[in-house]
Amino acid sequence: MVDIGTRSASGAATIEEVAAAAGVSRSTVSRVVNGSTSVSPAALEAVNSAIRDLNYVPNRAARSLATRQTHAIALVVPEETTRFFGDPFFAAIVSGINARISRSDYVLNLFIASDDPGDKTTSYLRSGSVDGAIIVSHHTSDTFIDRIAAVVPVVYGGRPVRARERDYYVDVDNVRGGREATEFLIERGYQRIGTITGPLTMPAGIDRLEGFHAALEAASLQPGPIEDGDFTADGGAAAIERILAAGDLPDALFVASDLMARGALAILNRAGIHVPQDIAIIGFDDSPVASSVTPRLTTMRQPSFSQGERMADVLLDLLADRDPPRVTMLNTELVIRDSVSMRAAGA
Numbered sequence: 001m002v003d004i005g006t007r008s009a010s011g012a013a014t015i016e017e018v019a020a021a022a023g024v025s026r027s028t029v030s031r032v033v034n035g036s037t038s039v040s041p042a043a044l045e046a047v048n049s050a051i052r053d054l055n056y057v058p059n060r061a062a063r064s065l066a067t068r069q070t071h072a073i074a075l076v077v078p079e080e081t082t083r084f085f086g087d088p089f090f091a092a093i094v095s096g097i098n099a100r101i102s103r104s105d106y107v108l109n110l111f112i113a114s115d116d117p118g119d120k121t122t123s124y125l126r127s128g129s130v131d132g133a134i135i136v137s138h139h140t141s142d143t144f145i146d147r148i149a150a151v152v153p154v155v156y157g158g159r160p161v162r163a164r165e166r167d168y169y170v171d172v173d174n175v176r177g178g179r180e181a182t183e184f185l186i187e188r189g190y191q192r193i194g195t196i197t198g199p200l201t202m203p204a205g206i207d208r209l210e211g212f213h214a215a216l217e218a219a220s221l222q223p224g225p226i227e228d229g230d231f232t233a234d235g236g237a238a239a240i241e242r243i244l245a246a247g248d249l250p251d252a253l254f255v256a257s258d259l260m261a262r263g264a265l266a267i268l269n270r271a272g273i274h275v276p277q278d279i280a281i282i283g284f285d286d287s288p289v290a291s292s293v294t295p296r297l298t299t300m301r302q303p304s305f306s307q308g309e310r311m312a313d314v315l316l317d318l319l320a321d322r323d324p325p326r327v328t329m330l331n332t333e334l335v336i337r338d339s340v341s342m343r344a345a346g347a
Contacts, residue, residue, distance in 0.1 A: 013055060017056075021050035023046060024043050029047050071106050073134065073315065075111065075134050076111045076134070076148065077090065077113070077136050077137055078137060078139065079137050080112075086232070087232070087287075088259075089287060092308070093304045097309070097311060100308070100316070101312050106131070113144070126148065131152065133152050133154045134154070135148070135155075139202055140161045140202075142161070149167075155312075155318070156168065157170060159171050159203040161201075171328070171330070172302045172303070172331075172332060174211065175214070177211060177332035178211025179211035180300065180332065181284065182211065182215035183219075184334060185280060188252075192221075192224045192252070194226060194227075194248075194254075195225075195253060195255070196239040196260050198256040198260075199230050199231065200228060204256075208284060224250030225243045231256070232260065233262050236255060236257075237264060241267055244271060251279065252281070253279060254282050258289040259287070261290075261299075275295055276338070276339050277341070281298075282300070282339065282340055286299045286300070286301030297337055298338070302332050303331075307330055
């Protein structure tokens with residue numbers, strides 16, 4: 001059974017609001033609306049009363065899904081195709097999603113839609129062609145995903161950019177990861193530490209930067225140069241070029257993705273600047289990139305495969321009318337390699 005409550009363009013009541021008013025779970029409301037008999041008389045009366053009071057009307061397309069399941073799940077990635085195929089993060093997270101879906105009765109359909117020109121993807125997913133969706137790597141500009149979430153159950157990979165109380169998501173603790181990466185540099189004796197951030201249109205980029213600032217503030221240190229990147233090697237290269245052009249090379253850099261760190265390393269090598277002798281670098285992801293560059297990257301490992309599995313688990317629970325946790329947070333892990341050394345006292 002799927003969740004058939006939505007918010008219409010006119011601001012109609014949602015299934016979550018009905019559940020809150022009735023003092024029951026959203027799945028109980030869904031069972032009542034679908035005519036299930038596995039609801040207690042008290043809950044049935046409370047839900048029907050809330051439906052009347054709030055003027056709640058189930059979405060037609062979602063009601064269709066409730067009676068005619070497709071056993072298809074959409075994986076929606078609002079990114080350019082080149083980025084999707086060029087970033088190892090996506091390979092790991094999609095592998096995790098697919099591994100879990102393959103053990104179910106559902107099939108996985110992939111949609112790469114950076115801005116969904118013409119609403120092709122949105123229209124298809126709103127037409128009743130899938131039972132639910134997993135959305136990974138979304139930006140503040142990706143408003144089309146709200147229209148998808150209005151019709152089918154959605155689980156987000158990472159905190160949604162416009163997070164609401166009713167959203168379900170599986171995230172990595174990016175604030176903690178950014179803080180621990182920066183704390184490691186501080187513990188190694190570095191005091192002038194800069195960062196190359198991820199896109200600040202994405203919660204992951206925002207949160208890792210927040211962790212960076214938190215670690216420096218706790219140590220009473222001022223941040224070094226801060227340059228925005230885009231989680232690509234080219235973005236990391238462009239960011240370090242701006243730092244070099246400003247003559248503002250710090251002692252160490254927290255780079256918010258391994259791909260950006262690879263781009264930065266290439267530019268530093270070309271400029272005759274040695275890592276870690278002249279500048280230390282710590283990345284984020286622990287993708288295959290981290291161990292393939294020279295020097296091998298010290299980095300924060302994020303459990304991308306496990307994140308994919310957990311997202312699929314949550315969505316399958318929703319589709320089975322179970323009540324999974326709304327927020328699942330996974331921890332990162334420091335992986336020490338060669339790009340950070342102990343800073344000599346007074347250096």
